[in-house]
Amino acid sequence: MKRTIPLLIVIILGFLFVAYVFIPHKVSADFYDWYMKWIKVIGPFAVVLGVGSLIMVHTSKIKRKAPNWGYSMVTIVALVITTLTGFIWGIQEGTPFMWIFKNFNVPMGATMFSLLAFYIASAAYKAFRARSVEATVLLIAAIIVMLGRVSIGQAITHWIPDATEWILNVPNLAAKRGIGLGVGLGMTATSLKIILGIERSYLGGGK
Amino acid sequence: MRFSESLQKLDRRYIYIVVALAVIIPLIFPLGLKTYTTTPVEDLYRHIDAIAGRDDKAILIDFYHDPSVMPELYPMEIALIRHCFIRKIKLFTISFWPTGAPIIEMALSEVKEDFPDIKANVDYCNFGFKPNALTIPIILGMGDDIAKAVETNSEGSKLEDLPIMKNIKNYDNIQIVMQISGSTSGYLWYTYARPRFGVDVGVGVTAVMAADTYPFLQTGQLLGSMGGLKGAAEYEKLVDIFAMKGLDYSKKKARDIAWGSKQYSLSNIPYKYKKARIGMDAQAVVHVLIILFIVIGNIGYFLDKRAEKRKYVK
Amino acid sequence: MTEIIGIWIAAFLTLCMFSFLYKDNPFYKFAEHLFVGCSMGYAIPLTWYNAFIPYAYNPLFLKKEYILIIPFIIGMMYWLRFSGKFSWVSRYPIAFSMGIVGMGVPMSMHANVLVQMRSMMLPLNNINTILIFIGTVSILCYFFFSKAHTGAYGKFTSIGIWFMMVGFGASFGYTVMARISLLIGRIEFLLEEWLHLL
Numbered sequence: 106m107k108r109t110i111p112l113l114i115v116i117i118l119g120f121l122f123v124a125y126v127f128i129p130h131k132v133s134a135d136f137y138d139w140y141m142k143w144i145k146v147i148g149p150f151a152v153v154l155g156v157g158s159l160i161m162v163h164t165s166k167i168k169r170k171a172p173n174w175g176y177s178m179v180t181i182v183a184l185v186i187t188t189l190t191g192f193i194w195g196i197q198e199g200t201p202f203m204w205i206f207k208n209f210n211v212p213m214g215a216t217m218f219s220l221l222a223f224y225i226a227s228a229a230y231k232a233f234r235a236r237s238v239e240a241t242v243l244l245i246a247a248i249i250v251m252l253g254r255v256s257i258g259q260a261i262t263h264w265i266p267d268a269t270e271w272i273l274n275v276p277n278l279a280a281k282r283g284i285g286l287g288v289g290l291g292m293t294a295t296s297l298k299i300i301l302g303i304e305r306s307y308l309g310g311g312k
Numbered sequence: 313m314r315f316s317e318s319l320q321k322l323d324r325r326y327i328y329i330v331v332a333l334a335v336i337i338p339l340i341f342p343l344g345l346k347t348y349t350t351t352p353v354e355d356l357y358r359h360i361d362a363i364a365g366r367d368d369k370a371i372l373i374d375f376y377h378d379p380s381v382m383p384e385l386y387p388m389e390i391a392l393i394r395h396c397f398i399r400k401i402k403l404f405t406i407s408f409w410p411t412g413a414p415i416i417e418m419a420l421s422e423v424k425e426d427f428p429d430i431k432a433n434v435d436y437c438n439f440g441f442k443p444n445a446l447t448i449p450i451i452l453g454m455g456d457d458i459a460k461a462v463e464t465n466s467e468g469s470k471l472e473d474l475p476i477m478k479n480i481k482n483y484d485n486i487q488i489v490m491q492i493s494g495s496t497s498g499y500l501w502y503t504y505a506r507p508r509f510g511v512d513v514g515v516g517v518t519a520v521m522a523a524d525t526y527p528f529l530q531t532g533q534l535l536g537s538m539g540g541l542k543g544a545a546e547y548e549k550l551v552d553i554f555a556m557k558g559l560d561y562s563k564k565k566a567r568d569i570a571w572g573s574k575q576y577s578l579s580n581i582p583y584k585y586k587k588a589r590i591g592m593d594a595q596a597v598v599h600v601l602i603i604l605f606i607v608i609g610n611i612g613y614f615l616d617k618r619a620e621k622r623k624y625v626k
Numbered sequence: 627m628t629e630i631i632g633i634w635i636a637a638f639l640t641l642c643m644f645s646f647l648y649k650d651n652p653f654y655k656f657a658e659h660l661f662v663g664c665s666m667g668y669a670i671p672l673t674w675y676n677a678f679i680p681y682a683y684n685p686l687f688l689k690k691e692y693i694l695i696i697p698f699i700i701g702m703m704y705w706l707r708f709s710g711k712f713s714w715v716s717r718y719p720i721a722f723s724m725g726i727v728g729m730g731v732p733m734s735m736h737a738n739v740l741v742q743m744r745s746m747m748l749p750l751n752n753i754n755t756i757l758i759f760i761g762t763v764s765i766l767c768y769f770f771f772s773k774a775h776t777g778a779y780g781k782f783t784s785i786g787i788w789f790m791m792v793g794f795g796a797s798f799g800y801t802v803m804a805r806i807s808l809l810i811g812r813i814e815f816l817l818e819e820w821l822h823l824l
Contacts, residue, residue, distance in 0.1 A: 107714040111721035118725025126732045140725070141449045141461075143697040146685070147719050148445035149677035150701030152669050157708050159666050176655050180663035187667025196671050197467070198417040205664060206379075206414040208632035209639065213661040214379035214411075215812055216643035222809035223647055225802055226331045226598075227324045230605040234613050239791045246795025247802070248603050254519075254542050254803055255596035256345040266348065272796055273526055275754045279761025280793025282527040282742055283786065286762070287769055289738025296730040307724060308717045309707075328647050335806070335813045340823055378665070383811020384804060410669040413676070441672040446681075448726050464680040503730070503737040519804035523796045531745045533737065539800065541807035583818065590824070591810040598806045 112302045119300025159184070183209075246272055317619075319612030327605070334601045338594040345596055347589050349566055352529055353546040356488075356514045356536035358561045360392070361554065363401055363487045368479040370402035374491040374501070375419075378411035381494035381518050387544035387588035388516040389419045389492055391551055394585060396436065397427045398555040402476060403436040404486075406450075406462070413441035413466070422584060433465065433474040440466025451500055455483050455509035483511040488535060492516040497525045502533040516543060541595060544588035552581060637820040640812055697722075761789035 118140070125133045163177035171177075190201040197203070235241040252258035253269025298304035363369040373392060377385055396403040405420065407413045416438055424430055432438070439462045442450055453461025458480060459471040471477055479485065489511055491498045498515040505511050512535045515525060519540025528534040538547055553569050554561050578586045642657035682701070686694045700719050707716035750756045764786035767779070775783045818824040 108717070111717040114718070114721040115724045115727075118722070119728030119731075122726055122728030123731055126729055137452075141453055142694070143700075144449050144723065144726070145446055145677075145681040146694050146697035147701040147722055148443045148449075149673050149682055150704045150719065151443060151445045151723070152673040153704050154707060156666055156669060157705075159662070161708060173655065176659040179656060179659040183660050183663025184667040187664050188670045191668070191671025192674070196414075196675055198421045202671065203414055203417060204628065204632060206411075206668070207418065208636045209660065210411060210414075210664045210668070211379040211382060212636040212640045212812075212815070213643060213657055214665070215382050215808060216640045217658075217661065218380040219383070219805070219808035219812045220643065220646060222598075222805040223328045223331055225805045226602055226605060227327045229602045229802070230322070230327055230609040231320075231324070233606050233609060235610055239787060242788060242791040243795040243798065244606065246792045247799040248606065250523075250796045250799030251599045251603060251802055254799065255592065255599050256348060257596045257600060259346070259348055270350070271754075272792060273523060274530075275757050276761055276789050276792035277523050277796040278526040278530060279758045280765060280789045281524050282746070282758070283762045283765025283769075283789070284793075285524075285527055286739055286742055286766060289734065289742070292738065293731055293735045296727050296734060299724060300728045300731065307720060309713070309720075325648070331809075332813070335810055336817065339810070339814060339817055381808065383809075383814075384807045386811075410672045411665055413672055414668070441676040443673055443677045445723055446677065448729070452729075464676070466676060468675065468679065503733050507733060507736050519800040519807060520797075522800045523793070527742060527745075531741050533741060540803050541810065542803065583824070587814065591807065591814060594810045594813075595803065595806055598810075599802065602802055602806075 108305075108308065111308060112305065116300055116302050123300070156184070246276075315615070317616060319608065320616055330601065331598065334598045335594045338597045339590065342590060343593045343596070345593050347542075347545045347549045347592060349546045349550060352525075352537045352539075353543055354536075354550065354561075354563060354566055356490075356538065357395070357547060357550045357554075358563075359488055359512065359514070359535055360395060360401065360490075361399060361561045364399035364560075365401075367402070368485055369487045370404055370476075370480055370485060371396065371487050372404040372406065372489045374489060374493075375405060375407040375412040375416050376409060376491050376496070377415075377494035378409055379415065382415065383591075384518050384540050384544070385492050385494060385516060386415070386419065387541065387591075388538050388547060389415070390423060390584060391544060391547040391588075392490060392492075392516075393419055393423045393436075394426075395547075395551045395555050397423055397430050398551070400435070402480070404439060404458075404476075405436070406439040407441050408444050408447045408450075410441055416440070417466075426582070433469070433476050435476070437471070437474060437476045438466040439471075440464075447500055448504060451504050452508070454486075455505060455511075458482055458485075483509040486511055488512045488514050490514045490516060493521075494518045495521075497521050497528070497537070498534055502528065506533060541588050541591050545592045548586060548588050552585075633819055637816060640816060644812075760785065765789055 121133075121136060125137055160181065163180050165171075166174045166177040167181070187202070187205055190205060194200040194202060233244065235244055249265060249268050249272060252261070253266045253272075258265035258269065295304060299307070360371055363371070371392075373389065375389065393403065395401070405416045407416055420432075420436065420438060430436065442462070450461050459477055462471055464470055465474065483505065489498075489501050489505065491501055491513065493515060494517070497517045498513045501511075501513040506513050513533065514536045515534055516538040517525060517540075519542070522537065522539025522543070525534055525537045525539070529537060538544060550561070550566060553559075553566065559565070578589060583590075639657050639660070642653040645651055646654040682694070682698060685691045686698055700722060703715045703719050705716075706712045746759060746762060748755060750759055764782055766786075768775070768783040768786035768790075773779060814824070
């Protein structure tokens with residue numbers, strides 16, 4: 106009841122979907138329509154997983170008065186205010202919901218990732234070393250691509266953007282394809298493990 | 313402290329200051345460098361432009377990212393929407409990320425203010441946010457019937473009642489699905505929609521992922537791609553060269569104008585439509601700076617190594 | 627007025643985030659936690675208006691398709707994820723959603739393996755096609771660990787390493803480009819929208 110039936114649901118649905126791909130029959134089309142209708146009703150409820158776990162983590166910090174619990178308060182208040190503005194004034198352009206998005210979410214999200222520009226510059230200076238022949242090859246390829254993707258490369262000589270295109274279309278393509286084939290097989294194997302009931306971590310811990 | 317050693321132990325905060333200046337200075341004093349167009353971006357432009365003015369074809373843009381990668385991807389979205397509005401190309405937008413949906417609203421309203429004749433649900437339609445759990449069902453469902461799979465637009469109106477849906481049924485009426493993404497380069501679309509329904513897929517991705525798209529470009533699973541700010545700058549330029557002048561795309565002309573002449577004049581173009589191209593000046597300066605960092609860092613490393621070796625021999 | 631206030635708030639929060647470059651500090655921590663809360667706050671109203679109402683509420687309560695009460699109840703089982711005793715009930719909606727993975731077996735195999743392999747089987751009629759072929763095969767051999775990488779086989783797999791290094795170099799070059807682009811975007815905001823210097 107706790108584990109076996111959910112596993113059976115995955116196995117049965119999994120095999121039915123494999124069959125659906127190969128069998129263009131009315132029965133399989135009906136099965137597909139039925140599933141789509143039901144999953145669209147079930148799907149929206151999943152939002153509770155992300156929101157719920159965030160609330161749990163931060164409320165427990167506040168309750169325990171854990172170090173820096175005040176910041177958890179900031180998270181909860183921000184979550185509540187954003188949600189309320191959406192419900193009270195709607196979610197269209199021009200509403201307070203969008204105002205919060207533009208002036209809070211966009212600058213913070215984009216700036217957080219832009220910090221990486223400084224770290225990558227620092228890493229280029231302090232860690233990117235030609236310690237071996239392979240590392241030197243990597244370094245040269247990186248430099249050519251860096252120059253070839255901006256117009257300074259073309260200004261120096263047209264060979265640089267041409268070399269960049271060649272690197273991307275030939276050795277890079279071969280490398281990404283070789284790795285990608287392994288990844289593709291791995292993904293297929295993982296999907297198979299799920300529908301065969303071997304991979305069960307998505308069900309969570311416990312009995 | 314030896315020179316080589318001091319080179320190695322330079323405080324990282326000096327590096328940060330130099331990087332910040334290398335971005336700020338070219339933004340304030342632009343260098344006016346050219347933007348060269350490349351085949352993957354030209355292919356996208358050509359394919360989208362081919363349905364200009366048609367009532368039975370549309371493009372779908374999937375905003376598959378959050379604000380964290382907006383500086384790279386937002387100019388692409390603005391350029392794509394602008395292209396559609398200028399050339400009367402029917403446009404659909406969708407997002408499977410909660411924080412992607414407001415980006416659609418922002419982008420549409422930013423471009424729409426320059427196109428008073430363009431009407432929501434007639435010339436374009438925003439499907440809005442659909443939960444991530446429904447990504448595959450909706451992608452597959454649209455192959456049979458878009459109105460049935462998506463059901464409502466962002467305002468809650470039934471799709472089947474909207475004028476834009478006239479002559480639009482399924483992927484047969486979608487010229488290309490463009491996924492603008494910071495995490496996957498069109499994976500779900502070329503895995504589920506393309507093999508089953510034959511729809512063309514294109515991507516606009518962050519530069520981090522740009523190199524990964526090449527195997528899929530070669531096989532045709534991806535029709536074209538825009539990689540990072542450079543891709544956005546190229547698309548911006550193609551819109552200015554062709555769409556703004558009401559011209560049909562021609563590769564020769566694209567190359568002649570984009571590659572041959574001096575920087576296409578940006579003076580009369582609103583800031584929001586040339587943001588990527590302005591940014592590319594700073595990009596070029598910082599790339600050279602990073603290369604210098606790598607070279608100086610390695611000089612310090614080899615000098616240090618040689619000094620260590622000498623000390624050991626003594 | 628609200629627009630100007632908004633730009634000043636956005637500029638303040640941008641600087642709060644940048645302050646981390648000096649060292650971790652309360653301004654950064656405040657902005658970081660605010661960001662997490664705001665981001666998650668979007669999910670609830672958006673899901674409500676764009677998914678729950680059209681997909682669950684309208685068909686069940688307005689169109690009176692009562693059979694949908696079953697998936698409605700299955701969906702509500704997600705809520706029990708956080709109850710200690712009945713958290714196992716939430717496995718039912720998860721299992722129902724995972725079923726579609728079955729479709730991924732043939733389709734992922736097709737898109738990521740078969741189509742890629744097919745393009746490897748093109749006639750080897752020019753140097754680039756030959757190089758792509760050698761590169762891909764040598765990389766696949768490199769990741770095949772059931773045979774020792776020695777002798778001629780070892781030499782062949784080392785070709786794979788060289789191809790990978792060029793590929794990683796290209797990715798690194800592009801990564802630098804990506805990170806710098808993000809920084810340019812933020813500095814453009816500060817200079818143009820906040821300080822009006824551009």
